[in-house]
Amino acid sequence: MPELPEVETTRRSIDAPLRGARVLGARLGKPLRWPLGCAPEDLVGLTLGPVARRGKYLWLPLAGAREGGLLLHLGMSGSLALLPEPPPPPGTHDHFELRTTRGTLRLTDPRRFGAVLWSASLASEPAARLLASLGHEPFDAALTPEFLHARLQGRRAPIKQVLLAGDVVVGAGNIYACEALFAAGIHPALRADRLSRPRAARLLAALRDTLGRALALGGTTLRDFRDAHGMSGAFQDEARVYGRAGQPCLRCGAPVRRIVQGQRATYFCPRCQKR
DNA sequence: AGTTAAACCTGGTTGC
DNA sequence: TGCAACCAGGTTTAAC
Numbered sequence: 001m002p003e004l005p006e007v008e009t010t011r012r013s014i015d016a017p018l019r020g021a022r023v024l025g026a027r028l029g030k031p032l033r034w035p036l037g038c039a040p041e042d043l044v045g046l047t048l049g050p051v052a053r054r055g056k057y058l059w060l061p062l063a064g065a066r067e068g069g070l071l072l073h074l075g076m077s078g079s080l081a082l083l084p085e086p087p088p089p090p091g092t093h094d095h096f097e098l099r100t101t102r103g104t105l106r107l108t109d110p111r112r113f114g115a116v117l118w119s120a121s122l123a124s125e126p127a128a129r130l131l132a133s134l135g136h137e138p139f140d141a142a143l144t145p146e147f148l149h150a151r152l153q154g155r156r157a158p159i160k161q162v163l164l165a166g167d168v169v170v171g172a173g174n175i176y177a178c179e180a181l182f183a184a185g186i187h188p189a190l191r192a193d194r195l196s197r198p199r200a201a202r203l204l205a206a207l208r209d210t211l212g213r214a215l216a217l218g219g220t221t222l223r224d225f226r227d228a229h230g231m232s233g234a235f236q237d238e239a240r241v242y243g244r245a246g247q248p249c250l251r252c253g254a255p256v257r258r259i260v261q262g263q264r265a266t267y268f269c270p271r272c273q274k275r
Numbered sequence: 276a277g278t279t280a281a282a283c284c285t286g287g288t289t290g291c
Numbered sequence: 292t293g294c295a296a297c298c299a300g301g302t303t304t305a306a307c
Binding site for chain 3: 002003006033056073074075076077111113114115130164165166173174175176219220222223224225264265
Binding site for chain 2: 030033075076077093109110112113154155156157161223262263
């Protein structure tokens with residue numbers, strides 16, 4: 001579910017309401033990807049700072065008797081809800097909960113690919129290890145077309161898979177990688193190191209435009225994505241190739257194709273997107 | 276070192 | 292209707 005626009009939408013929906021909140025209690029459900037790394041009771045009494053995001057990770061800083069924070073990932077099916085008191089009883093897919101003076105933050109994640117980890121800081125373990133290989137933020141000014149092009153040299157993998165890998169630029173998941181490549185007119189199977197500099201510039205612009213528009217629409221709700229106030233996104237209505245196999249390309253009319261790359265579905269227009 | 280496959284899970288949809 | 296097969300927004304880990 002959650003790619004950068006969904007994670008950032010989530011971040012924005014919890015940052016203001018939770019800033020300065022004091023933790024009253026924490027509760028765990030079924031195991032997520034990794035153990036929490038501290039006892040839930042250890043969080044009691046700590047105060048929430050500004051919620052940050054790095055790639056598709058959220059960082060909830062906590063200060064007080066101990067210094068650190070929670071590194072959170074929504075995986076494939078995770079979402080956060082900020083519930084007023086008293087919160088409804090937790091359901092079978094609610095696997096982490098932070099009860100605070102400003103409401104209860106609840107992580108719902110049916111597939112449990114998500115994670116919540118205590119870390120003393122972003123620069124210390126385990127957070128540092130998980131963030132170490134992340135590429136640039138897509139809107140970072142340091143990410144220039146020249147830099148992107150340079151980072152693609154030596155990469156023989158298809159450009160779609162390099163985008164998904166997130167070690168050059170973070171944020172694009174399966175939907176936005178497909179959409180950005182369509183917008184840039186680039187074939188998803190093109191070897192990354194065969195992308196010319198002008199086309200790298202075009203890809204970067206398309207990626208920024210795609211992610212930016214998705215963010216403005218509150219993300220994509222295919223099935224169950226909601227922000228912490230229960231609002232769904234609207235970008236699903238804007239997708240031009242994702243999930244549209246067999247349907248006519250909205251630009252040229254040719255049937256949209258679905259192929260599989262690296263065990264993930266890729267949607268593209270074979271006429272508009274050139275190798 | 277770079278690339279690919281397997282693994283982690285549950286639930287909804289499709290097809291026989 | 293029942294059941295098996297396949298599909299899904301991600302990323303780490305192990306193996307070529």
